[in-house]
Amino acid sequence: MDSTDEFESYSVYIVTIQSIIIKFLTEAIKDILPDTNIEVSQEGVRILSMDPTHTTLVHMNLQNTNFEKFHCTHQQIIGVNMINLFKLIKTITNNDTLALFVHKNDMNHLGVKIENSSRKASTTFKLNLMDLNNGNIKIPPAQFSSVITMKSTDFQKICRDMVNISDEIEIKAVDNSLILTCKGEFAEQETVIGECSSNGISFCQNNPGSDTEIIQGIFSLKYLTLFAKCTNLCPSIQIYLKNDYPLIVCYSVGSLGEIKMCLAPKHSSS
Structure with missing residues (x-):
């Protein structure tokens, strides 16, 4: 887990070389959870949300240690429209590195940076964040047959x-x-x-x-x-x-x- 001076201006800064996996994940989630809260903490990235019809619960956990870089100053909730996020990252390829970040001076946007070192190219987006109801969902323990x-x-x-x-x-x-x-x-x-x-x-x-x-x-x-x-x-x-x-x-x-x-x-x- 990284927390160096290079991230001093950010409340969240996450980097992964598994950018194509994040693309597939976003593509899969967007039709079930068009809008969702993403919880980012020092432990990792988490989603626990019901779909709009309250038929489906999505529970995702991505551990901080599995990212190339992971910086988070405190637990925070990021409201994201997954359909719009997918529009920004749908052209990602296997050779790209993906960074997701929130700047301390711009908490209303999620930064999305796609880099390709072999082509010496990078593209940065700013995605408008949403203020979503963060319903209190609890999962009861269960023993499955x-x-x-x-x-x-x-x-x-x-x-x-x-x-x-x-x-x-x-x-x-x-x-x-x-x-x-x-x-x-x-x-x-x-x-x-x-x-x-x-x-x-x-x-x-x-x-x-x-x-x-x-x-x-x-x-x-x-x-x-x-x-x-x-x-x-x-x-x-x-x-x-x-x-x-x-x-x-x-x-x-x-x-x-x-x-x-x-x-x-x-x-x-x-």
Whole structure:
């Protein structure tokens, strides 16, 4: 963690070479959280926000030690329109370095600096910050019955296929099988995936020794398809399942930290 004289004029100054990951992250979040508060502290960068419909909770943590430079004088809340932020950084490439900063004399703007050392080029933007309601969200501790690890690309493909058929997906875990089903007006689909080293799926049951428990829930395919925009962040995801409880899908944010998307279950129309 850096806190040298070069940052004396800033309340926040963060630098990462994983600029493309920040671009993918912003692209994935913007359709779920168009406006969000970002909490920056000496520990890192955090988002804990509900979407406008209060259907989805997004919980992100990026640790300070995972950035090339990280300076923060005190905990502060930065209100950002993610759609506009993405407009500024969408042309970032793998060779770019990204700096995000707030100047002590200009607390109403987020500075965004994109540098490419090989081309000796840099571009700096100032993004208008927003004053957003910082609702008090608390996450109760929970023990999940089943934790499933699978390839993020497989999860994305299933969601994209099924959203063309139905608005809802039933996710069911039985022993070491994941069963995904949907039913629409013109078709229905069932995909069954068993544990296998070649397909990258594995199951962790938190009630070993007990009788087989069926863990299932019905969830919105619209939101899961939006979640799946995080696919570019990491090769595999963790899915946390518990009966009558929100579904949690966890992605690594490169090597910066992780983001969890929590989706409330829907009640079966039948």
